Amino acid sequence: MNLDSVIKFFAPKGMHISDSVRATASEQLTVTDVMAALGMTQADAGIGLAMYLGKAGISPQDKDAAISWLTEYAKLRAPMAVRKAAGKKFSLCMRILARFAFNDYASSAADSYDCPKCHGKGLITKTSMITKSHYTMRLPQFAKTLGQSPSDFEVFRQVKDVDHQLCGKCSGTGKISKRCQCGGTGKTLDRKKSELQGVPVYKECKRCEGRGYSRPKSSVAYRGILSQLDSLPDRTWRYSWKPFYESLVTKCFEEESNAEAQLKKVTRTQDMIEIS
Incomplete structure (x- = not known):
């Protein structure tokens, strides 16, 4: 059993709450077995389990933890260079880095962000000046006698016109998906090999490196640190802070992998028989 199968136990759609089909075999896991397995996983790899549940949006408390x-x-x-640069604001800076690192770890192809063109409204306001006219009075009899026309009594004025149009960047949704051009699959069609072999051949997407979505840029975390350390040079960030920030993101994936390995270990058939 892997961590992806755990999600269905927190939001069941039917009365049959299990990670396998209905069966009478002894290796079928019941709800009690899964809850016990989660408890044992939490005891040995609680941080990784909390990270995954927070990433999946199951538990805000686990995310904060x-x-x-x-x-x-x-x-x-x-590193010592980071400690010296942070100074008295070291604890606060570490909190900011941890929050951005977790958001980087928890990002996926299903995420979206506010459209920068319409600021999440879905509509764009366009203002223009148009010319309108009106007649000051009806054409009097003396004007008709003199051969004047209604246009001689016409007054022109400039009016501001406000028009609301759908945003072309987000198509009126106000959100832009983080999904890559590969459709979130992480794979693209290799045209040369497909033509040679006569069948579709896929390769890893070079834009997203197989993730299916674009990672948040480290410059976002840098701007977060600049809110506390406005004098932090860009060179110091790139050579001291950024590698440490990337190591925090890697640590999140390592803890999740450890939790999944522990869950698979405790849900093996032989282990469940010994526990029972």
Whole structure:
């Protein structure tokens, strides 16, 4: 059993709550077995399980706990150059790095962000000046006698016209998906090999490196640190802070992998028989 199968137990759509089909075999896991397996996984790899549940949006408390643990981990593993640059704001900076690192870890192809063109409204306001006219009075009899026309009594004025149009960048949704051009699959068609072999051949997408979505840029975390350390040079960030930030993101994936390995270990058939 892997971590992806755990999600269905927190939001069941039917009365049959299990990670396998209905069967009478002894290796079928019941709800009690899964809950016991989660408890044992939490005891040995609680941080990784909390990170995954926070990433999946199951538990906001686990998300806060994972960020707090990552903050303490950052305080212990921070390089000396980072400690010196942060100074008295070291703890706050580590909290900011931990939060951005967790958001980087939790991002996926299903995420979206506000459209920068319409600022999430879905509509764009266009203002223009148009010319309108009106007649000051009806054409009097003396004007008709003199051969004047209604246009001689016409007055022109400039009016501001406000027009609301659908945003072309987000098509009126106000959101832009983080999904890559490969459709979130992480694979693209290799045209040369497909023509040679006569069948579709796929390769890893070079734009997203097989992830299916674009990662948040590290410059976003840099701007977050600049809110506290406005004098931090870009060179210091690139050579000291950025590698440490990337190591925090890697640590999140390592803890998730550890939790999944522990869950698979405790849900093996032989282990469940011994526990029962």
